[in-house]
Amino acid sequence: MSDPMNEIVFENVRDIDLEHVFQCGQCFRWTPVNGGAGGYAGNVQEYQGAAGQWYCRARLDRDPAVENAGTLVLDVSGGSRDFWENYFDLKKNYGEIKTRLVREEPEIVRATEAGGGIRILNQDFWEVLISFIVSQNNNIPRITKCIRGLCEKFGDPVFADENGEEWYGFPSPESLASATTEDLAEIKLGYRDEYIIRAARRFLELGEPSGTMEEKRTELLGYHGIGPKVADCIMLFGCREFRAFPIDTWVKTIMNDMYGFDRKDVKGMQAFAREKFGDLRGYAQQYLFYLYRDKK
DNA sequence: ACCCAGGTGGCTT
DNA sequence: AAGCCACATGGG
DSSP: OOOOOEEEEEEEEESOOHHHHHSSSSOSSEEETTOOGGGEETTEEEEEEEETTEEEEEEEEEOTTSTTEEEEEEEESSOOHHHHHHHTTTTSOHHHHHHHHHHHOGGGHHHHHHTTTOOOOOOOHHHHHHHHHHHTTOOHHHHHHHHHHHHHHHSOEEEEOTTOOEEEOOOOHHHHHTOOHHHHHTTTOGGGHHHHHHHHHHHHHHOSOOSSHHHHHHHHHTSTTOOHHHHHHHHHHHSOOTTOOOOOHHHHHHHHHHHOOOTTOHHHHHHHHHHHHGGGHHHHHHHHHHHHHHHO
């Protein structure tokens, strides 16, 4: 027997595509429902996943007349309408963001068109913190597997879907703070399990970073296992710091290809992003990242 | 067997 | 400040 769900409908959402949202590397707990490539069946996209302690089945009935638009129907195990509206960032005008980016840097139009339905989710800080520590020197399929393992072993069951499959909430900080490396071994985090345990304990002491962006960054860099790249991801996806511009191997390739930067010149890339994309550089980074991920 | 993946810590110049 | 290298794990 599946658990009951609440339906929440958002009509006429602009600048949204569920494949862009869930495959752009910002989150790791959403999967296409019917195994269709990217969750497509005609003009319907369907994904299921979880945010914090809530399960959600998300369907986008796409408007055939408008690109990256449609009616978003959520079947959720909990969470208010406001919670989900905020999670999907539905109050923000992404059309305007794309227009401004292209005005400053016309070449980026390739990226804003390829990932035109990207929205930066408002995710829980703690979940983002742990997820991106797992991400270092790792690939997306395996990151996904590791995080599922963490949820199934250390999270609470929150929902049984119609196939009888159990979904789990993200582990609490306490549950990971009290875990041992032996407990974590079966998750196959490799050398990262020490990082996870220490991060959980430090988060319980410090809570979420606050202050200016630089202050948040400094605090994040104090975590063992968090360097500049992971700190920028956590700020962008978990702290609503849209001026963060994470530079990973893909972005290095992009910056080399499009603008001729030496792959080692991370400082130069940051300065370029700050100058060209200003306060919107976090969004720019997502469009660029998706463009190159999509090419593979 | 090697190289890579949303890199980082630690040690050596 | 910049340059190495080891670090688990799994896929190509």
